[in-house]
Amino acid sequence: MLQKLNIQVDSSQANTVLGSQTHHMSFMMDKENRHFFIKDCSMSFLLKNRPQLKAFLKSVSLLIDLKKIQYKYVTFDYQELFAGHPTKSCKDIGWHTDGSDNEYLLIVWGNKRTEFQSLPQLEIDHGNLYQYDSSDIHRGRILDKGECRVFLRICFSNKVKPNNKILFSF
Numbered sequence: 444m445l446q447k448l449n450i451q452v453d454s455s456q457a458n459t460v461l462g463s464q465t466h467h468m469s470f471m472m473d474k475e476n477r478h479f480f481i482k483d484c485s486m487s488f489l490l491k492n493r494p495q496l497k498a499f500l501k502s503v504s505l506l507i508d509l510k511k512i513q514y515k516y517v518t519f520d521y522q523e524l525f526a527g528h529p530t531k532s533c534k535d536i537g538w539h540t541d542g543s544d545n546e547y548l549l550i551v552w553g554n555k556r557t558e559f560q561s562l563p564q565l566e567i568d569h570g571n572l573y574q575y576d577s578s579d580i581h582r583g584r585i586l587d588k589g590e591c592r593v594f595l596r597i598c599f600s601n602k603v604k605p606n607n608k609i610l611f612s613f
């Protein structure tokens with residue numbers, strides 16, 4: 444069930460990554476070993492050259508402590524998106540649910556934020572942390588010209604296994 448957590452994540456670090464190129468990357472963390480597993484090897488290059496992004500991701504990773512340790516794996520999905528790449532800003536699959544038996548933490552900064560059917564205003568608030576699960580109906584949105592968005596989703600699952608190289612630990 445969708446829940447707005449009373450946590451506003453400082454967007455100043457998100458703002459430092461806005462203004463750069465478009466990226467879409469996924470990485471996973473093995474909670475037991477406290478390691479990140481990187482799906483997209485371009486992420487390695489990006490983090491090496493963008494220390495502010497690394498710091499931002501590290502600070503957000505602390506949000507994991509909000510959850511009880513009941514899931515085996517944690518997956519981060521991070522997108523930094525600009526209009527001009529509208530087909531990449533969202534798959535536009537309409538209303539849907541994510542996975543099965545998973546839980547998620549979601550933060551979106553910027554324009555055209557995720558909409559949930561259970562919210563009166565539909566759109567989630569800028570920079571606020573939300574928790575949802577596989578039962579929550581929602582949809583992503585395509586950016587219009589001049590708009591940008593930073594999206595961070597953390598998925599808790601017993602099914603998605605990390606299988607990528609370790610980039611750094613914390």
Ligand SMILES: [Fe+2]
Nearest residue numbers: 539540541581
């Ligand atoms: Fe989704």
